[in-house]
Structure formats: structure tokens, C-alpha cells
Amino acid sequence: MTGRLNPLRVGRIDYANAWPLFHYLEDYTEHAGIDIVLKVPAELNRLLREGEIQVSAVSSFAYGMNDKDYVLLPHLSVGSEGKVNSILLFLKQPIGQSSPQRIAVTTTSATSVNLLKILMKKYYELDPVYEPAEPDLDRMLEWADGALLIGDPAIRESWEDKGLTVIDLGEVWNQWTGLAMTYAVVAARREAVEQTPEAFERLFRAFTASKEKSVGDLTPLIQKAMEQLGGDPAYWQMYFTCLNYDFGPKQQEGLALYFRYASELGLLDHDVNLHFYKEETLPNR
Numbered sequence: 001m002t003g004r005l006n007p008l009r010v011g012r013i014d015y016a017n018a019w020p021l022f023h024y025l026e027d028y029t030e031h032a033g034i035d036i037v038l039k040v041p042a043e044l045n046r047l048l049r050e051g052e053i054q055v056s057a058v059s060s061f062a063y064g065m066n067d068k069d070y071v072l073l074p075h076l077s078v079g080s081e082g083k084v085n086s087i088l089l090f091l092k093q094p095i096g097q098s099s100p101q102r103i104a105v106t107t108t109s110a111t112s113v114n115l116l117k118i119l120m121k122k123y124y125e126l127d128p129v130y131e132p133a134e135p136d137l138d139r140m141l142e143w144a145d146g147a148l149l150i151g152d153p154a155i156r157e158s159w160e161d162k163g164l165t166v167i168d169l170g171e172v173w174n175q176w177t178g179l180a181m182t183y184a185v186v187a188a189r190r191e192a193v194e195q196t197p198e199a200f201e202r203l204f205r206a207f208t209a210s211k212e213k214s215v216g217d218l219t220p221l222i223q224k225a226m227e228q229l230g231g232d233p234a235y236w237q238m239y240f241t242c243l244n245y246d247f248g249p250k251q252q253e254g255l256a257l258y259f260r261y262a263s264e265l266g267l268l269d270h271d272v273n274l275h276f277y278k279e280e281t282l283p284n285r
């Protein structure tokens, strides 16, 4: 044996936005050594924190809360520089006409709920009350002035015409700051990486290969998206192209500003450092 006692439990976000990271992952790990746990982001955030899974695509905000216990797998993320198309605030009235007092926020998110709070406070200079709710737009708007949805439910609602004002949080963030925004990162529990470094190296290579193959030819993902979620090829081509799966200096700069604002507003109680599992032994990092 190679020091790999148990399969690594790997959290996979159950939304189309993360497909490129995962679509070929099991092919590249040869279906050995990993168990995939498919959940919405908030569930994965909890499972990783509790050590029920060792590595996961999680909300970037969840990494920020636990940066001392986690390390990042380099070059992997879900983000956008501009429109994200699936992190949407649906409002009954445009903000210029009437300020929302109560906003229902999906229980599935961590990054976007806090991004909304940052944008409301600092960009729109508004202070609504936020109430967590199951991601069901019609029910949310029975009692709220606006509702935040993410992922596939946001995509489905963006195809309906309910006479609502729709705000794309990735677009507002980019117009305001000029920067990219990163919604999810791939994080591992530090002690798990230390216990089985070879298993993580294999997993990291498989993630990178899955991402490159997915982005290199979107056709299979577009086909799957149409079968599972509807829409047409042009929509999905646009959707996967607006998203970005790298985590280079540009993405890190945007996320660092997000974390700074989150700390300023008391959404995080400490400053966040980005630790990468491979580079962390290098000096001056």
C-alpha cells in the first residue's frame, strides 16, 4: 500500500457552475482512492469543517472562516470577472424606486450572502434585514422584498419572466471594484494533507486535468447541462465561458479585497491568509 489507508472523501458542489472541476475527476483518479460527496455549498462547508470530508470545493467565505485549519489546492476556483449569471438578487422593485427592507437569502450559500451584504452596505449604502430561506423564489417573495438565489435554481429563475428586477452580483462587484470575484475554492483539511500527501498530489493532478479537459472542449458539459437543466447550447456556452476556474493573481486580488471588506463589516472576525498546500514551505509566503 502507498500510505493511502482510506479513500479520501471529496466534496463536490451539486451545481453546474462547478462541473468543469469535477466532470472528469474520477476518470483521472481511475475511480480509485476517492469517494465523492455531492451536496450544495453550505452543506459541504459544514462537512469539511467537521472533518466528515477531507477536501472539497467550498464557499470561499468558508475558507476565510477556517483558513488556519485549511490549505488551498492551487489554480482551482469557481469565479468570474463580471457577470456570473447564477448569483442573482431578484427584487420586486428596482433599487432606485424603493429600498428593499427584507431580503430572503438562500440557505445554500456562504460567499454570495456575504457578498450581498458587502454590496448593500458599501456600494448601495442600504441596510436591509437578511433572512435565510430555502431556495424557492415564489415562496421567498411572499414575505420578502427581494431574494438571493445561487446555482441551478438561480439559472432556472433567470429564464422566467416574473417582472422582477434581476441583479447579477458578479457584475456589480466587477463594475464597482474593477476586480474578479471568486465564489468557491478547493480546500483541504491541513492534517489530512499532512497524513497522506501522495493521495493529495494525485487528487490535485486529477482536478487540474479535469479542469483543463473540460475547459478545452465544453461540448460534453453543454450537452449534459441541456439534458439535466434545459436551455440551449448558446446559453451554456456563454455560462461556462463567463465562469473562470483559475486561481491566479487576478482572482486572488479580488478575493483578498472581498475578505478585507468582510472583516471591516464584522462578517469575519480575523484577517484571512491564503495558504496553498504546495507552496507553503517556500520562504516569504
Ligand SMILES: C=C(O[C@@H]1C=C(C(=O)O)C=C[C@H]1O)C(=O)O
Pocket: 013, 015, 017, 018, 041, 042, 058, 059, 060, 078, 084, 086, 087, 108, 109, 110, 111, 112, 113, 150, 151, 152, 183, 184
Ligand atoms: C457561481 C456560483 O458560485 C457558488 C457560490 C457559492 C456561495 O455563494 O457560497 C459557493 C460555491 C460556488 O460554486 C453559483 O452559485 O452559481
